[in-house]
Amino acid sequence: MRQRKGLIGYLFILPALAVILIFRFYPILQAIRMSFYKWGIAGPLYTVGFRNFNRLFIDPKFYQSLGNTFWYVIFVVPLTIFLSIFFAQLLNQKIRGRGAYRTIYYLPVVTSIVAISVVWKWILNPDRGILNAIFGIFGIEGLKWLNDARGVFEIILAPVNIEPSGFLAGPSIALLALIIMAVWHNIGYCVIIALAGLQNVPEQYYDAAKIDGAGSWRIFRHVTLPIISPTVFYLVITQSIFAFNTFTPVYVMTQPPGGPLGTTKLVVFYLYEQAFRLWNLGYANAIAFVVFIIIFLLTQFQKRFIERRVHYE
Amino acid sequence: MSRKFTVHILLAFGALWMLLPFFWMIATSLKSQMEALRFPPTLFPQALMFVNYLEAFRQVDFSRYFLNTIIMTFGTTLLVFVTSTLAAYAFARLRFWGRDQLFIVFLAMMMVPVPVYLAPSYVILSRFGWIDTFLALIIPWSVNVFSIFLLRQHFKTIPQDLFDAAKVDGLNHFQVITRIVVPLSKAVLITVGIFQIVSNWNAFMWPLIVTHSDSMRTVQTGLAYFAQAESTNYALLCAASTFITAPLIIMYFFVQRQIMESYTRTGIKE
Numbered sequence: 001m002r003q004r005k006g007l008i009g010y011l012f013i014l015p016a017l018a019v020i021l022i023f024r025f026y027p028i029l030q031a032i033r034m035s036f037y038k039w040g041i042a043g044p045l046y047t048v049g050f051r052n053f054n055r056l057f058i059d060p061k062f063y064q065s066l067g068n069t070f071w072y073v074i075f076v077v078p079l080t081i082f083l084s085i086f087f088a089q090l091l092n093q094k095i096r097g098r099g100a101y102r103t104i105y106y107l108p109v110v111t112s113i114v115a116i117s118v119v120w121k122w123i124l125n126p127d128r129g130i131l132n133a134i135f136g137i138f139g140i141e142g143l144k145w146l147n148d149a150r151g152v153f154e155i156i157l158a159p160v161n162i163e164p165s166g167f168l169a170g171p172s173i174a175l176l177a178l179i180i181m182a183v184w185h186n187i188g189y190c191v192i193i194a195l196a197g198l199q200n201v202p203e204q205y206y207d208a209a210k211i212d213g214a215g216s217w218r219i220f221r222h223v224t225l226p227i228i229s230p231t232v233f234y235l236v237i238t239q240s241i242f243a244f245n246t247f248t249p250v251y252v253m254t255q256p257p258g259g260p261l262g263t264t265k266l267v268v269f270y271l272y273e274q275a276f277r278l279w280n281l282g283y284a285n286a287i288a289f290v291v292f293i294i295i296f297l298l299t300q301f302q303k304r305f306i307e308r309r310v311h312y313e
Numbered sequence: 314m315s316r317k318f319t320v321h322i323l324l325a326f327g328a329l330w331m332l333l334p335f336f337w338m339i340a341t342s343l344k345s346q347m348e349a350l351r352f353p354p355t356l357f358p359q360a361l362m363f364v365n366y367l368e369a370f371r372q373v374d375f376s377r378y379f380l381n382t383i384i385m386t387f388g389t390t391l392l393v394f395v396t397s398t399l400a401a402y403a404f405a406r407l408r409f410w411g412r413d414q415l416f417i418v419f420l421a422m423m424m425v426p427v428p429v430y431l432a433p434s435y436v437i438l439s440r441f442g443w444i445d446t447f448l449a450l451i452i453p454w455s456v457n458v459f460s461i462f463l464l465r466q467h468f469k470t471i472p473q474d475l476f477d478a479a480k481v482d483g484l485n486h487f488q489v490i491t492r493i494v495v496p497l498s499k500a501v502l503i504t505v506g507i508f509q510i511v512s513n514w515n516a517f518m519w520p521l522i523v524t525h526s527d528s529m530r531t532v533q534t535g536l537a538y539f540a541q542a543e544s545t546n547y548a549l550l551c552a553a554s555t556f557i558t559a560p561l562i563i564m565y566f567f568v569q570r571q572i573m574e575s576y577t578r579t580g581i582k583e
Contacts, residue, residue, distance in 0.1 A: 008403075008409075009407035009412065010403075012403035012407065013415070015395070015455075015456070016396040016397070016456045017415075019396065019453070019455055023430075023434060023437070025422065027433035027434045030430075030433035030436070034433060095321065101328055103566075104331050106565075107335065110511055110562065110564075111561070112515040112517075112533055112557060112561070113515065114533045114536050114540075115554035118550050118551070118554050119334050119554055120334060122337070130333075133354055136353060184331070188331070192573050244426075245427065248517050251517075268428050271431070272431075272522075275431065275432045275435070276522055281432045284431075285433070288429045288430075288431070291429070292425065292426060292428075295426055
């Protein structure tokens with residue numbers, strides 16, 4: 001009887017287990033193995049030891065994609081979180097139309113990123129896009145957006161005759177366009193999460209702070225922020241991982257994909273290109289392996305250094 | 314008074330910014346190709362060109378793409394319901410050797426980012442001969458660990474008395490699941506279902522990689538293909554973007570609360 005009972009448990013998890021073993025667990029092992037092979041779609045496989053990794057460490061395109069991804073994450077995550085806390089603060093009051101605002105802010109989250117990319121590419125069109133038209137109304141000269149490979153810092157520092165290049169030039173205008181779109185896309189999700197965090201702040205705390213004569217910034221800094229810090233921390237981690245895995249906008253919006261001059265080639269796109277355009281599956285796995293380690297270290301780092309400042313009740 | 318006013322101005326400005334791309338998508342989708350390319354652009358279309366929608370549907374096989382997406386979405390969602398309910402029930406209510414360890418292994422699988430197993434999955438699928446079939450679109454995603462986790466947490470809260478009563482009545486495990494567990498877990502199952510529908514409808518990278526032929530395209534890979542083929546015809550591209558996003562946006566207006574909840578709880582986005 002006991003024996004049979006146990007058997008039923010295994011039987012019930014069998015479908016889930018089978019899929020996980022075949023399509024998650026085995027591929028992960030295989031990924032590690034493949035990264036030590038020269039593994040094309042056809043032709044002989046042979047083991048190459050660490051050569052995929054050696055090649056990776058001297059591959060300038062890989063470093064460029066890492067640099068791009070670094071700027072992308074560094075810009076997208078704080079901007080998204082800052083703006084979403086700002087709007088969540090505004091929404092966390094008794095005002096009319098609160099529900100409608102929430103609905104609107106959240107709308108991009110359920111919208112397909114392919115469609116969003118198509119529309120934003122049109123909005124950002126250098127010659128006929130509405131964004132440059134709006135700029136025109138205010139007398140600002142339009143930008144070339146997705147076609148502009150110049151780095152942001154390069155442009156800002158040009159008047160003072162400093163010419164940073166490569167990684168130090170910062171994200172290109174084209175990458176900046178992707179950053180703006182990503183912030184727009186993710187804000188709704190973060191607003192809802194931040195709002196949930198803000199609703200945890202007891203009303204009395206605000207009243208007490210007001211009686212003590214604290215201004216709104218001081219209330220935010222010393223009352224609100226400590227209480228919502230676990231929420232902010234959660235957002236930092238999830239948004240960083242999410243930004244790190246960005247692929248679709250690069251594929252749909254940039255021309256040639258990852259261009260101009262490779263300045264929008266994010267690391268996951270580079271991985272895709274190596275694996276499924278050039279069919280260097282072994283090499284792609286070496287990239288995947290490094291991506292995995294970076295994401296892992298990133299979350300560990302954030303846990304170590306940001307979580308220290310997080311107050312849990 | 315003035316403070317409230319400032320808040321409204323700021324929120325309205327934010328809302329305008331959020332809505333602008335949607336407005337622009339729909340406005341462009343109804344313009345003639347000539348008008349769409351005018352600069353500075355007209356804000357509203359001069360004549361409503363609903364024909365753009367038919368034209369976009371005709372230029373590439375969007376009806377096929379819709380059908381494929383529906384098959385993929387429903388197939389995956391249905392299987393996720395079955396596999397997750399069974400596994401969650403076993404993890405929550407059955408005793409067997411290695412149960413908790415196995416559950417931890419399941420959870421660990423969630424931590425691995427998709428790019429890591431992309432290339433090996435492709436190799437496995439091609440060995441199975443599944444590339445370019447619905448099997449490749451559905452089976453690898455027929456299990457969702459987070460759904461198992463959510464359901465397991467919920468199943469644990471169902472009072473033991475009910476299970477004891479079921480035992481007295483002589484119900485077997487399947488009957489317990491269908492008659493007691495599932496009816497008591499509607500809210501969680503809806504959360505799981507909505508999350509599956511949204512993420513499958515919007516899935517892009519996976520279908521892009523595991524299918525090749527035109528007849529296997531989903532709406533997302535179909536739109537990406539259309540965007541490459543008709544890269545300057547923005548009236549048609551916006552029409553296609555509109556009808557691809559419309560189903561989920563309509564659904565969103567009906568089950569908004571559940572959608573927000575399912576994303577807040579699952580916390581995963583694809």
